[in-house]
Amino acid sequence: MPRTKSQPLLAFALMGLVLLGCHKPTASPYQDSAMPGLLVKGTRYVDDEGKTHHVPDLYVDRTEVTVDAFRQCVRARGCSPDVGNGSSYIGQGRFLKENCNYSTRGRELHPMNCLGLAHAMQFCEWRGARLPTASEWEWIARAGAGPEGFPWGFESPSCERAIVSLSCNELQCFGCGRGSTWPVGSKPQGASRDGILDLAGNVGEYVLSDDGRRQFSIRGRSYVDHFVIGSELTTPAAFSPFAPEFPYSGGSTETGFRCVRDASP
Template identity: 35%
Template sequence: MAEDRNSLLQFLTRNYSTDELKTLCFQLFVDFDNLAGDTKSAKARELILHLERADRMSDLGPILGRDKPIAYRREFTKDPPIPRIPPRRNRDMNQVFLSHAQEDEAFARRIAADLQAEGWTVWMAPDSIMPGETWVEAINRGLEESGFYLLVQTPAAVASRWVVTETNVAIGLEHQHLMRFIPLDVSPSRPPPLWTAYQNVPFRDNYLRGLEHLLARLNGRSPRPWPSAGTGVKGTGNGDNVTQSDASRIFTNRLLHDRTRIELVRVPAGNFLFGTNSPEADNECTQRTIHLHEFWIASNPVTNAQFAKFVEATRYTTTAETTGFSRVWIGGRWVEVEGAYWKRPEGSRDNIENRPHHPVVCVSWFDAQAYCEWAGLRLPTEKEWEKAARGTDGRLYPWGNENPRHQRANFGMRPGHPTPAGQYSPAGDSPYGVSDLAGNVWEWTSSWFESRAAKSKPTKVVRGGAWPSEPLNLRATYRLDVDPSLRFNTVGFRVSAHLGDPGF
């Protein structure tokens, strides 16, 4: 606001009693008792300085004008600013309300950024509070609109009257089946007994492991087991089989890529069996032992939300948008649908607004390559893709040699469309804990398709099968050749990296 601090100080001192100043602090979510000074004037001065430091001075003017409109016009010789109060929206199950004490702001901002990278909308004070909106109004709005309430549970949170109040309201909404309450166990604390009735997500020892647990809870699936040494998975599948002594080693097997916030999984160097002893014509390679250097691969295919972040940052136009169509699987055949592209994968009547965590589709190989160049990552080679999918023991599928079942993968038109990335984890994971390498969507690789037969046009290899595929297509060795300029609502991609890559 344009008024200088001295004018504001005089206004507060002349027009607010001590009790009214306490109410003003309450509206601004500022602890009156923690402001330095004993007199009303000293408290008012510290309030102004506090708002300046927090870059929240724009919050003050509309509230002063609403509380004291006559005095505001008299002393500042203008009408008070009109608060910009957003309209109430329906409850959004893709929005989380993130409650935290001021002392825990650094952790809260980190988890908020990672959730936003996964396509979640985050309501978080003070960022989500509009200028002139009181904190009570804003918090009520956030609680009414959010589908999940995440509590950063620490000693500071337990001691905060605001956090306790918010949390008790959220628990009431949970009992009405209007909101899900998830405590995040960040540091040892003694929460009220009612809070302990809810299963928390552990963040104390390993942030990445906690984030995986949280995303699994939000997406309604079990968290993946964490690989013990990058070559196999042991345990019950709930992620709790890892001891404290394993934490530092396991942390090095998974990391979050800075720009995209995509989780990458380490695949160690070494030999593995590539191909099969009984290849299916050109769709499989003859088995041989191959050595690969260490590489990292995304734990899931790139999602709509992650691709949207790239498009927003670069104003990129996809191949489908340029040509005006994509190929869509409808009624057991391919149809060229006008207006089908990554935001509307089945045409103009479709949209991905409620599918932020689904794999992006209707992207050409060139679109996938453009995303990788922006991210500083790359597409995996087909040999890397196959090792990530089957490990070193020559298994047929990521989970082993058992035939595909619908509890492990999305295939065979059940349910007949893509599903959120990681939905079949951990049952369908590879030995390294990588998800969705069988079914859901085919995935572009960087490799050109080498064929025994001459081809009129070079093609790229896609791997993994998709939601309409037959079980054979889900084999870790199965490959298709696709024109790199084509787009399908069954084809997406995932990223990979070497330690020396520019974006790693």
């Protein structure tokens, strides 16, 4: 049977399909929207000010929410696309805007940053989850280590365990010398007792007040912090109010988020 011009093209196409089938896409340490997260057993604990907190059993995102995960929400029309281009960043300067991961090529697995509280809440709601409260986040991060402890124990933060700043004052010292955030889950030695990653460094994380009032704060510090004191990591900081119809704006290169779900109805 004589060969035709279409046969080489057909063979090339079949070869491409074989190669595609053999290719294994890069796995993200961030779970997809169908996964509930890692289980963290709840507790009752007393904070440094003597106040008792009750934390329920929670499913917690293993890492901070990634750019790729947030883009999935935007494509599904569950999240507003008006985020992450640096225009909403509270600050100025080329360095700052270049570290807005959503609009920076090649950072799909970096934590989603440069977004306002509303965007974070919107994403978690799309996933059937919510932002953690301050006391929930503190328990997740401390896991019984005490006010001076870190997710991994009592060793001081270093670039072996967290994405923090080196002991210098130049911009390139941020992020353990990269000048930016890193892909989530890059420091497995910094995992908590329950296997939760990135609770210290990379980006700080939005939390809500425990009392149900419309107030928020940030925990965990970020890639620009040189030395994270244990009490600064988890001890309640000042809360800021937000209005019922708060805008989709604000944000910082230093702030991201993760979601939690109640383990029991």
